[in-house]
Amino acid sequence: MNTIRLSSLVLVICLFCTVASPQYRGPVGNGHERKRWADPPEQSSAIYPSDTPDPRDLKKDADELAQLSQAIPSEIEGLNHGLVPSDLNEKLRRIEKLSKKLRDAVGRSRR
Numbered sequence: 001m002n003t004i005r006l007s008s009l010v011l012v013i014c015l016f017c018t019v020a021s022p023q024y025r026g027p028v029g030n031g032h033e034r035k036r037w038a039d040p041p042e043q044s045s046a047i048y049p050s051d052t053p054d055p056r057d058l059k060k061d062a063d064e065l066a067q068l069s070q071a072i073p074s075e076i077e078g079l080n081h082g083l084v085p086s087d088l089n090e091k092l093r094r095i096e097k098l099s100k101k102l103r104d105a106v107g108r109s110r111r
Contacts, residue, residue, distance in 0.1 A: 053105035065098040 068091050075085045 053109055058102065058105055061098050061102055065095060065102065068095050068098070 072088075072091065072095070075088050075091075078085060079088070
């Protein structure tokens with residue numbers, strides 16, 4: 001009786017392994033099923049119209065940047081005398097944002 005149970009158990013395990021074996025592809029899989037994110041990005045030499053910066057926007061941003069940066073020295077001088085302008089941090093952040101935007105636009109136009 002024991003041998004019948006043991007042999008039936010071995011038979012069930014063998015059947016289970018033969019059914020499950022074709023579905024297992026290993027931890028890596030084959031080369032045909034490689035993920036798309038593993039491929040290097042495609043390089044494009046064409047400049048799309050949306051990538052080129054608008055000269056009017058660049059001029060407007062440059063003018064605003066110049067105006068803001070001209071006001072900073074007098075506000076810093078006031079800071080030395082104990083006067084803290086309330087909008088100094090906002091102006092400095094705006095200068096930083098505009099300079100980054102212009103720098104990125106110049107970098108895109110050089111490509």
